Amino acid sequence: MSERTVITFGTFDVFHVGHIRVLQRAAALGDRLVVGVSADALNISKKGRAPVYSQDERMEIVASLKVVDEVFVEESLERKRDYIVEHGADVLVMGDDWAGKFDWVDDVCEVVYLPRTPSVSTTGLIEHIASLST
Ligand code: C2G
Numbered sequence: 001m002s003e004r005t006v007i008t009f010g011t012f013d014v015f016h017v018g019h020i021r022v023l024q025r026a027a028a029l030g031d032r033l034v035v036g037v038s039a040d041a042l043n044i045s046k047k048g049r050a051p052v053y054s055q056d057e058r059m060e061i062v063a064s065l066k067v068v069d070e071v072f073v074e075e076s077l078e079r080k081r082d083y084i085v086e087h088g089a090d091v092l093v094m095g096d097d098w099a100g101k102f103d104w105v106d107d108v109c110e111v112v113y114l115p116r117t118p119s120v121s122t123t124g125l126i127e128h129i130a131s132l133s134t
Contacts, residue, residue: 003030003031003032004029004030004031004032004090004091005030005031005032005033005034005087005088005089005090005091006026006027006029006030006032006033006034006089006090006091006092006093007033007034007035007036007083007084007087007089007091007092007093007109008022008023008026008033008034008035008036008092008093008094009035009036009037009038009074009080009083009094010022010035010036010037010038010095011037011038011043011051011058011122012035012037012058012061012062013043013051013052013053013058013122014052014053014122014125014126015053015058015061015062016120016121016122016125017117017120018116018117018120018121020065020067021117022093022095022114022116022117023035023062023065023067023068024067025093025114026067026093026114027067027068029091029093029112030090030091032069032070033067033068033069033070034069034070034071034072034087034089035062035068035070035071035072036071036072036073036074036083037055037058037059037062037071037072037073037074038055038073038074039055039073039074039075040054040055041075042074042075042076042077046077052122052126055073059071059073070087072087080092080102080105081104081105081108084105084108084109085108089109090109090110091109091110091111091112092105092109092110092111092112093112093113093114094111094112094113094114095113095114095115095116096113096114096115096116097116098113099113100113
């Protein structure tokens with residue numbers, strides 16, 4: 001039987017336990033996990049601010065994880081189908097904060113939304129850290 005490739009996407013800024021858990025659960029759905037790490041420019045256009053960690057740092061962190069086989073830069077949300085085809089992915093995994101948003105790629109692969117880990121977020125961590133200095 002051929003290898004089953006899983007693909008997922010994310011910013012993974014200020015890396016935390018919610019990030020590793022979604023990557024572990026994604027990896028468990030196949031034999032090989034490919035991760036698209038969103039570009040700094042994509043974040044600025046999407047969230048109106050640059051990530052705390054640069055795209056090179058975020059790529060380095062994600063690439064170092066034992067559940068991750070390959071990383072690449074995600075330049076645009078609209079190119080999702082191209083990335084899936086280029087990397088030969090059989091399944092797209094996204095957290096359920098994106099539920100339904102990427103169903104339009106279901107002609108090229110299976111689409112799975114996994115529940116987010118409760119009570120942890122990059123925004124919450126940034127606010128917490130900022131509050132320590134006031
Ligand atoms: N996540 C999670 N639990 C949390 C926080 C995040 O499971 N408590 C998951 C998200 O659902 C996502 C992944 O971790 O699957 C990365 O989250 P973000 O870095 O917030 O990614 P985002 O900015 O939503 O970028 O193409 C889509 C984008 O690149 C996704």
